[in-house]
Amino acid sequence: MIFTVLGMNGPYAAAGGAGSGYLLRDDEMKENILLDCGPGVLARLQKYTGLRSLSGVVLSHLHYDHMSDMLALQYALGNWENPLRVVAPEEPKPVWTLLNAPCFQLQAPMEMELKGFHFEFIPAVHPVPAVSMAISRENRRMVYTGDTNLNPELKVFAKGADLLVADGAFLMEEWAAEKPHMAAAHCARLAQEAGVKRLVITHFAPDSDRMRLLKQAAEIFPEVILASEGLTLSV
Numbered sequence: 001m002i003f004t005v006l007g008m009n010g011p012y013a014a015a016g017g018a019g020s021g022y023l024l025r026d027d028e029m030k031e032n033i034l035l036d037c038g039p040g041v042l043a044r045l046q047k048y049t050g051l052r053s054l055s056g057v058v059l060s061h062l063h064y065d066h067m068s069d070m071l072a073l074q075y076a077l078g079n080w081e082n083p084l085r086v087v088a089p090e091e092p093k094p095v096w097t098l099l100n101a102p103c104f105q106l107q108a109p110m111e112m113e114l115k116g117f118h119f120e121f122i123p124a125v126h127p128v129p130a131v132s133m134a135i136s137r138e139n140r141r142m143v144y145t146g147d148t149n150l151n152p153e154l155k156v157f158a159k160g161a162d163l164l165v166a167d168g169a170f171l172m173e174e175w176a177a178e179k180p181h182m183a184a185a186h187c188a189r190l191a192q193e194a195g196v197k198r199l200v201i202t203h204f205a206p207d208s209d210r211m212r213l214l215k216q217a218a219e220i221f222p223e224v225i226l227a228s229e230g231l232t233l234s235v
Helices: 043-046 071-079 093-098 153-157 182-195 210-218
Strands: 003-005 023-025 034-037 055-057 084-089 104-107 112-114 119-125 131-137 141-146 163-170 199-202 224-226 232-234
Touching: 003 043, 023 043, 034 043, 034 071, 043 071, 071 084, 084 112, 093 182, 119 153, 153 182, 163 182, 182 199, 182 210, 182 224, 199 210, 210 224
Parallel strands: 034 055, 055 084, 084 104, 141 163, 163 199, 199 224
Antiparallel strands: 003 023, 003 232, 023 034, 112 119, 119 131, 131 141
16 A cells, blocks of 8 residues: 655644645555545545545545545536536535535444455544554555544554554644644554554644654654655555
């Protein structure tokens, strides 16, 4: 599997940046699955593949910084005769309704096969219905937490993953239990306890102190990098 960061900002994009969006491809680059589709993601996606070459889209949740470019994608696909498979939580209903277009084949997250990729989901800890997902192909496995605060299920869900992509929006001194995201140090502790091979921390506000985020995480789990636009990893 080949994993590429298209955008990693939240809750809005930095100048020249993009909201959450990640491209997952098979080793032959024949299948193209988009994980989340925030503002600016479609422009970056087209550097790698045509919009009508998408194999499917999986949305972790329906906050706008993770799905707003899905609305523009409807224009790009138009009356496409092959509806694109779109997996997303069914709430909030007003946002879900915006995705109800002829070019999309909508379904709720459930264990499934999508173009040779096996998907599993668990609920995330977030203000709206959201999921964390594990994606496997052949003998490789990655986990994307999506937006979430601390979730004890993630330790088992991510166990032994080749790659963990985790929501680490906060420094430890900024984090609180009632907030919607983990701290970078929490991601590192999760990676350590789950025994993953590599950790990518993502979902940064444009004004985040990324060097301090990285420092706090690396003190716990050295095999950590911060997401950046264009970062590509072989899983």
